[in-house]
Amino acid sequence: MSTPESFREVPHRGLITVALMLATIMQALDTTIANVALPTMTGDLGASPDNINWVLTSYIVAAAIMTPVTGWLADRFGRKELFLTAVVGFTIFSMLCGLAWSLETMVLFRLMQGVFGAAIVPLSQTFLLDINPRERHGQAMAIWGAGIMLGPILGPTLGGWLTENFSWRWVFFINLPVGIIAFLGMAAYLPAVARRIRSFDFFGFAMLSLGVGALQLMLDRGGEVDWFSSVEIWIELGLSITGFWVFLIHTLTAEQPFIDPKIFLDRNFVTGLAFIFVMGVLILASMALLPPMLSTIFGYPTLTIGIVLGPRGVGTMIAMLVVGRIMHKVDARILVVIGFLLTAQSLYTMSSFSPQMDNWLILSSGVIQGLGMGMVFVPLSTVAFATLDARFRTDATALFSLVRNLGSSIGVSVVTVLLVRNTQVNHAELSAYINPFNPNLWAASPAAAGGDPTALSQVDGMVNIQAMMISYVNDFKLLMMMTLIAIPFVFLLRKPKAGPTAGGAPAAHMD
Known part of the structure; x- marks a missing residue:
């Protein structure tokens, strides 16, 4: 395969797709799978609760720095060669993370894991676009999106199960068989792409x-x-x-x-970057809120949290598979609008959560949100690259991944800050009503109204739960408003139309 346009001549497309997705899911899982193992690592590695967070920070920062350089490295050393190197390096340093004997070695190995893993997601997207004809790009992005979105959702559950039943080290050891299978599949079937020398x-x-x-x-x-x-x-x-x-x-x-500014002249791509930033905020920000909410307020153990959140992934899978098949028949912009509306509906439902609710509200809102996210992600990932020159594709997928990750980081940080600050404010406001002059307090707990320390402690616990619940609800409302505000900008995207080129490969035009 000499150029990205000759995708129709690629044999073993199915096997290549399986190998690519194994590598993608492996990397996507590692963005969240280690989070739940941090408390156990703290004791084994002799680290303090503050310092152990460098296990996450080193990986995130290294991956963020190395993602933009993926395009140049792919042109200089070859896409296939870079991908194989990335998978091998990521797998080796995953094993070393599992063998780490101190915090310093763990941070070093996680940093190198981030360095090698940064190229996996953008290159897998690039190859899936390359090996499929334009009319199959929707289905290809549905498969790719399933791995990208399900990884962070399943990560905490799988990490918790491995940590509880085996050891935190298996959070990293599990990458070995996946990495080996992915490497062998890509080494055997992944087509080579002509190198393009450019200055650094x-x-x-x-x-x-x-x-x-x-x-x-x-x-x-x-x-x-x-x-x-x-x-x-x-x-x-x-x-x-x-x-x-x-x-x-x-x-x-x-x-x-370093990045050719001509890439930003494509309106679809630039608009796609803006929307994938919003998607990054919505995907991980809501996922960052739900597990601690279910654990702290409802007292769910890790495995139960994973089971309760599982239908969200099912909804995502269903939406992606359906949308991937109907994209060539339905305007992608309409699908994105419907997806955002479903996401807003789910967040509206989540804004009515209360400590007295049952699992049904969590399950139903999760399925709706999964459907909405899937309906947005696939057409967005397809249309963003539909009108872009193929020579910019690797740089573009790297930027796409970088912006999505930045959106996720910013979203998680913002909702977490608001959660902590609002909980403090809500607690102060609610506590003002806890006094011996409030007849409701006498009716609910005469002992607390009379100043009994034990009863007051119990009432304070109830106030804490209510204060946190109000803060979670406010965060869900904020995400809902962000979703609704984004909807009108969908129509900045242009609908691509395929037309023949001189070489016989379809080219994109814009209406």
């Missing part, structure tokens, strides 16, 4: 890395150091702004910038 803009890469790395570090560390009351956060914010600003100026003025 080290200064542009350094400035983008500074901006992305400092931003990710700020978002990940903010909750631990109380955000802008910490000098560290101000320094990281300053470095991030400086890096992005210098990178922007350099990109517009350099002769051969």
Whole structure:
């Protein structure tokens, strides 16, 4: 396969797709699978509760910095060669993470895991677009999206099960068989792509890395150091702004910038970046809220939480499989609108959650949200690249993944900050009514109204639960409003139409 346009001549397309998706799911799972194992790691690695979070931070920052350089590395060393190297490196350092004997070694191995894993998701998307004709891009993106979206959903559940039944080390060891099978499949069947030598803009890469790395570090560390009351956060914010600003100026003025600015002339791609940012916020922000809510307020164990949240993944799978088949018949923009409306409906339902509700409300809202997310992700991932020149595809998929991950990080940070702050405010407001002059308190708990310490402690626990529940509901309302605000901008996307090119491959036009 010499060029991305010759996808029709690729044999073993099904086997290639299986191998690509194994690698993609392996990497997507690792974004969340280690989270639930952190408390167990703390004792085994001799780390403090504050320092153990570097296990997550090192991976996130390394992956964020290395994602934008995927396009240049693929052109310089070959897409197939880079993909195989990424899978091998990711698998090896996964094993080393499982064998880590101290916090320092774990952080180092996780950092290298992030370095190698950064290229897996954008390259898998690139190859799926390359090996499928344009009329099958919707189905290809449905398969790819299923792995991307189900990974973070299943990660905490699988991680909790492995940690409880085996050891936290199996959270990383499980990647070995998956990585080996994926490597063998791709080594045997993945077609090679002609290399394209281009100069490396080290200064542009350094400035983008500074901006992305400092931003990710700020978002990940903010909750631990109380955000802008910490000098560290101000320094990281300053470095991030400086890096992005210098990178922007350099990109517009350099002769051969790190990222060709022509890529941003495609309106579908730029609009797709904006929407995938919103999707990143909605996907992981809501997922970051639900497990602690179910654990703290409802007292669910880890495995039960996974079972309760499972239907969300089922809804996503159903929507993706259906949308992938009907995309060529239905305007993709209409599907995106319907998906956002379903997502908003689910968040509206979640805004009515209460400590007295049963599982049905959680299950039904999860299925609806999964359907909505699936209906948005597939057409968005397809239309964003439908009118883009194929030579920009690898750089574009890298940016697509980077923006989605940044949206996820920002969304999780924002809703977490609001949750903590609003819980404190709500607790103060509710506590004001706990006094001996309130007849409702005398009716509910005469002992507490009379000043009994044990009864007051029980009442305070009830106030804490109510304060947290109100804060969770407010976060769900915020995400719902963000979803509704995004809907009108869907029509900035242009509907692609296929037409023949000189070489016989379809080219995209815009109406």
